[in-house]
Amino acid sequence: MKEEIISNLKNIVGKDFVISDLSQMQSYLYDETETLLRPKACEDCVVVKPGSSEEVSKIVKYANKVLIPVVPRGGGTGLCGATIPLKPSIMLSLERLDKIVELDEENLMITVEAGVTLAGLLERLNKHEKLFFPIHPGDEGAQIGGMVAENAGGVNAVRHGIMRNHIKALEVVLPTGELVSLGNKLLKNNMGYDLLNMIIGSEGTLGIVTKATLRLYTKTSNAGTLVVSFDGRKDASLAVSKILQEGITPLAVEYMERFVALESAKHIGKVWPATKGSVDLIFILNEATEDDLYARSEKIVELCEQYNAIDSLIAETTKDQRNILEIRSNAYTAFKENVADALDIAVPPASVPSLIDDLIKIADKYHTVTPSVGHIADGNVHNFIMLENGKLPVCFEDIKEEMYKAAMKYGGTVTAEHGTGKTRKKHMSLQYSEREIEIMKGIKKIFDPNMILNPGTIVN
Amino acid sequence: MKEEIISNLKNIVGKDFVISDLSQMQSYLYDETETLLRPKACEDCVVVKPGSSEEVSKIVKYANKVLIPVVPRGGGTGLCGATIPLKPSIMLSLERLDKIVELDEENLMITVEAGVTLAGLLERLNKHEKLFFPIHPGDEGAQIGGMVAENAGGVNAVRHGIMRNHIKALEVVLPTGELVSLGNKLLKNNMGYDLLNMIIGSEGTLGIVTKATLRLYTKTSNAGTLVVSFDGRKDASLAVSKILQEGITPLAVEYMERFVALESAKHIGKVWPATKGSVDLIFILNEATEDDLYARSEKIVELCEQYNAIDSLIAETTKDQRNILEIRSNAYTAFKENVADALDIAVPPASVPSLIDDLIKIADKYHTVTPSVGHIADGNVHNFIMLENGKLPVCFEDIKEEMYKAAMKYGGTVTAEHGTGKTRKKHMSLQYSEREIEIMKGIKKIFDPNMILNPGTIVN
Structure with missing residues (x-):
């Protein structure tokens, strides 16, 4: 330099x-x-x-x-x-922009600088009696600016959706250097085109987020974690669909294949509590009253039993709940050493079992396995393509392409929550027409005429 | 032609x-x-x-x-x-594109052609035991395509937000004529730039919506309407803030000045049920169980009393509820003959009482009145600028400009839910910087190089 x-x-x-x-x-x-x-x-x-x-x-x-x-x-x-x-x-x-600017209790919003970590945000809100922020993409080292730029998802999307839904305002440095404020503490704004939503998820190519105002929600404090075991993923998936149709919206519904759970538990020296069946659903509940928690747990188990659930257990102590969630969140790290690529496909929720069938067939065809976990109620599956002797498999690109095409069959997306970045951009044409990509390139050029910001990411 | x-x-x-x-x-x-x-x-x-x-x-x-x-x-x-x-x-x-394409119970979504009216959508869903669509901008003659193009709001935004939050996919004819599908039955999609959100609210300038896939939700069927009366709008507004902070999220919270309610009731030959006080809050509740309905109603009244509420009544029969809601929804029509302009300002919710104070001061200054109703929990006030002897008041532009500037003081917007269109575009510069408007114009040009679609609206 x-x-x-x-x-x-x-x-x-x-x-x-x-x-x-x-x-x-x-x-x-x-x-x-x-x-x-x-x-x-x-x-x-x-x-x-x-x-x-x-x-x-x-x-x-x-x-x-x-x-x-x-x-x-x-x-x-x-x-x-x-x-x-x-x-x-x-x-x-952005690490030095690490201040919490304002916790606005009256408007139920918090304004933070972009470099505040998720851990920092949670620490501040933990001190507050009533308010919380629902999005949790897993790694608490993530900074809020990055979570905005990547439109972070995470387990709680079932009840709370994604980052986009909770961002009310951003301070942004445009690629041409102007400092602008998009949005405000407003719940509705229909003036002009929506540049705020264009910046969200643009991965640092259309602007640098320097400050964000996020919507907060009131805490509910009756937490429970339910593990329900099934012999087949089809039944598990149908049960999830039925539960949502009944108006029950858990905080999170995670899907984990049993061999993944066992491997993950072993990796961190813990024991996976379920023993019967081959796949598990993990329901994270957090309700207004203890009665609601019990009523909803019972109803969930009852509905799962209609779809041939063979076992269920509820964790109520903080320790037992943490045990389950730690095993779930280590599913990736347990395999990481042997993972070539962790995919981030999403399909319409009801198509998850068919998608997983397809993914397994593709893995079989290439004589490999593809362990799967996922945010099943959101239709978001994370399946792994495994390394072969520590190297990318010979047919790596073919395997991936076939898996993506399987997702396309159901009208799916190549990336539900991890982003396009540099590693997924070459598959954009699977999902978008030439004219759509041309428009995206045009938008980039409008924001960033000198193509200064984050070249090589998304469309530029 | x-x-x-x-x-x-x-x-x-x-x-x-x-x-x-x-x-x-x-x-x-x-x-x-x-x-x-x-x-x-x-x-x-x-x-x-x-x-x-x-x-x-x-x-x-x-x-x-x-x-x-x-x-x-x-x-x-x-x-x-x-x-x-x-x-x-x-x-x-789009009137002939009036078919309901698919009600997808498994994915909790409905796909309709753009010309389906809100009445048509509601009629179809009324026949369904469990599912409903939450956005209701008032006039059921609105077509879904128009509701997408205008990013419709309405009373239920307190609990359910705006149109944007519930649109999963659109079929769109681009200004250059290509027919594209944006989004799908997906709850998460982070591939490329978000063109779906760019089309929503673009008022027919970036594409013609021909089909929309909307998220559905499960019905709750214990409805009640609560009218709580106050002597001052400040107290009413603080009570709303407190209620939301307590984690109570009614379907709707409407604010109406008493003289507006009386005028509206008279207009349609009904009687407004509240008699004490000078302003009313209308809480529309719809809860999972009857117990929830009572518990929430009681809590709301209790919190309102902490802020000097002087009277409250609950309507439980369909007839009584309809009476209240009809009077509320005729507030505009009752005055319409004498209304020069119905504004659509929003500010941060906690700033509503100060804004209304300002609006009244401005009206006083110009020797006129400005009746106000509003979606108070969303910070969205509809206040009227009145005609003078059937004509626009002499100082009409000044009054409006001052009112918009009052909104800007709190970081507000000129239009929360009605749109920019042709009548509000000249005030864009109050809210956006030159560079932001330049970017909006650039985006229009990228989508519509020949400037064919809906010229004169928003930025073109």
Whole structure:
């Protein structure tokens, strides 16, 4: 990286907040994308850590002047290589924008800077008697700005939807450097085109989020976790469908194949509590009253039994609940060493069993397995393509392509919650027509005429 | 209109579905915008009524060839002149696309053609034991395509939000004529940029909606309507804030000044049930069980009493509930003859009482009154600017400008749910920076390079 650029960045943010030494830069060059899958990062970069939105704006304006890419970066927990630089770039870390700006109890909203981590947000809200924020994508090291940029999902989507539903306002530095406020503490706004929703999920290509105002909700404090076991995934899936049709909306409904649960439990030295059957549904409930919790648990078990559930157990103590959830959330890490790619397909919820059948058939055809877990009530399946002797399988691209095409058969998406980034963009044409992709490229160009922001991600 | 154009349109849709005679065309040239406020329609138009999405696509392709504007049109219930033609145009009515395509019980979704009216959708769902659609903007003559294009709101937004939250997929004819499907029966999709959300609320300028897939929810059937009376709007507003903070989310919370309620009741020959106080809150509840209904009603009254509520009554019979809701929904019609403009401001919910204070001060300054009703829990106030002797008041533009500026003080919006259209576009710069408006114009140009679709609306 040119000395002049480094020196100009130091003038903007102060010399302590610019890293130009490669050895100190490593942790800023990659995210959590699978090692063999992620693109190689360009190492001719400089890391800059602005301390204010105004500094972010100055950096972007400067980048437009010298035409060098800017790659905005949150907690680095992404899974699609969105923040891996492909060209010599300014890596712009939001980590110093870590203040909780305002907890507005009257409007039930919180405003935070982009670098506040999910852990930081939760810590603040845990101290509050009544209010909570529902989106939890798993890794609490994720920063709010990143969660906005990636339109994070997570287990609680069954009841609460996705990040997009809860973002009321953003402060954004546009790719041309202007600092703008989109939205406000408003529940409705129909003026002009909806630029707020265009920024959400745009993965740092249409703007750098510097501040976010999020909707908060009142806590319910009667929690329980229910594990219901089945012998077949079809029955499990039909039971979920029936439960939702009955007007029961658990916080989360997770699907896990038993061998995945056992492997995950072993990995973290715990015991999976269910013993009968081959697949499990995990229902996370959190209700207004204890009576509601019991009534809903009973109803869920009753409906599952109509679909041949063979066993059920309820965890009520915090310890037992945590045990189950830890095993669920380690399903990926337990396999990670052997995972080539963790897919992020979604299909219409009712099509999940057929999709999983198809995925297994494809794995069989290529003499491999494809362990599956998923946010089943959302139609979102995470199935793994496994490594072969520590390497990408010979037919890796074919396997993946066939799996994606299986999803397309049901009108599905290649990525439900992890994002397009750099690793999934080549499959965009499976899902979108030429004209749609052309429009997306046009939108990028309108926001970012010099193509400064996060090149190589999504459509640019 | 040139004979050649009329004849070519007849070739596409058949001669019975083209209207070129001005006397038969009148009802297609205006919407429900206030008479003195709406622009004058260009009468050199032709009305065409396609019978399929493919015909819509053909019409738009033809319009691009001969460079004539196309104005898509739903039920004509809009309030911002979005569908009033300013130039010689093809008025494209979606009325014949009136089929309910599929009620998908397993995925809790319904797919309808754009010309299905809200009444038609409700009629179909009323026949279903369990499922309902929550958005109700008031006039059941509204067509679903129009509700998508305008991102309709309505009273139930407190619990259910706005149209945008419930649209899973759209079939759209792009301004260049391509027929595309955006979204699907998916609860999560993070592939590429979100064109679906860009179309929603774009008021027929970025695409013509021909089909929509909407999320459905399970019915709750214990309904009650509560009227709580206060002596001051500040207390009423604080009570609403407190109720939401306590985790109670009624279906709707409406605010009505007493003199508005009395005038409205008189207008339709009914009696407003509350007698004490000067403003009323109307809480519409609909809960899973009768016990829930009572518990919530009691809690609401208790919380209102903490904020000096002076009277309350609950309507449980269908007749009594309907009486209250009819008086509420006639608040506008009761005054309509004397209304110059019904504003659609929203501010952060907690700022409503201050906003109303400001609005009244502005009205006082200009020696007029400004009756207010509103979706108070959403921060959305509809206050009227009154006519003077049947004419727009001399200072009409000043009054309006001052009222909008009052909204801006709280970070508000000029239009919460009625849309920008042609009547509110000149106030866009109050709310958005030059660069934001430039981006909106750029987006329009990307979707619609020939500027064919609905010119004069929003930014073009």
